Amino acid sequence: MKQMRTDAIGYHHYHHADFINVRPEGSGDWLMILTHSPACFWIDGEEIPMPAHSLMIYTSDFPQKYTANGTGYLDDWLHFEPDEAEIQLMETLGIPINRPVSLGNVSSLSAMLRNMCYEFYSIHPNRQQTVNLYFSMMLYKINELMQTEYSDHVLSETAHSAHLLWIRESIFRWPEQDWNLDALAKEMHLSRSRFQHLYTETFGSTLTQDVINSRMQCARSLLRETDIPLEEVAYRCGYANSAHFSTLFKKMTGVTPKQYRSQKPE
DSSP states (O other), X not given: OOOOEEEEEEEEEEEOTTOEEEETTOOSSEEEEEEXXXXXXXXXXXXXXXXXXXXXXXXXTSOEEEEEOSXXXXXXXXXXXXXXXXXXXXHHTTOOOSSOEEOSOOHHHHHHHHHHHXXXXXXXXXXXXXXXXXXHHHHHHHHHHHHSOOTTOOOOXXXXXXXXXXXXXXXXXXXXXXXXXXXXXXXXXXXXXXXXXXXXXXXXXXXXXXXXXXXXXXXXXXXXXXXXXXXHHHHHTTOSOHHHHHHHHHHHHSXXXXXXXXXXXX
């Protein structure tokens, strides 16, 4: 069965303010661009200025012309050839093709592209399959972002963004760990207050909120998918006290862990 072909991936590529890319006959493959700075796209001769955190997907033979817009240009990109199922999925999810769209907050998409880049330029035997799965995830996330307003928060790209992103990813990967704010601030050579400010400014949520959310996400998964005792669920989610865990779980979900498990909600 034919699968998506990946030709090249780029993460956080920077160009100066005079950057321009012109391909009158397209690039010969599909191109996905995720901008982190203002940009201009030309569609049928019309100039379309776009804010940072925008998405553009070109088909293989669609004319390409895009430039920086008054400042340095930063983007992530993917050259690929989708299969029929992926094209159908893009249509079903209403993903815009050959026209730019502003998404507001692209931190999750950029993180996926970074991981795709890491996998693609590796010797992992399943690297292409991994890249394909990330791509499908991106399409669903794009659909979510198109339906959600992020007017209160736009990801800030700073010198600390990559490190902060790694911390946040780690929190959701390993919720059971002791995520100590002071230790993380020291790791980044920042004061406690400065770290808190940067984290909230970057993600629109506090570190404490993300730790709780990651642990509740882990708890729901364990309660749905396993029959391990509640004490073990609490421990795997980073709580030494199962009573405290149960109280917090009910506060966050409206039901106790036992009720949640018995209901087996979707």
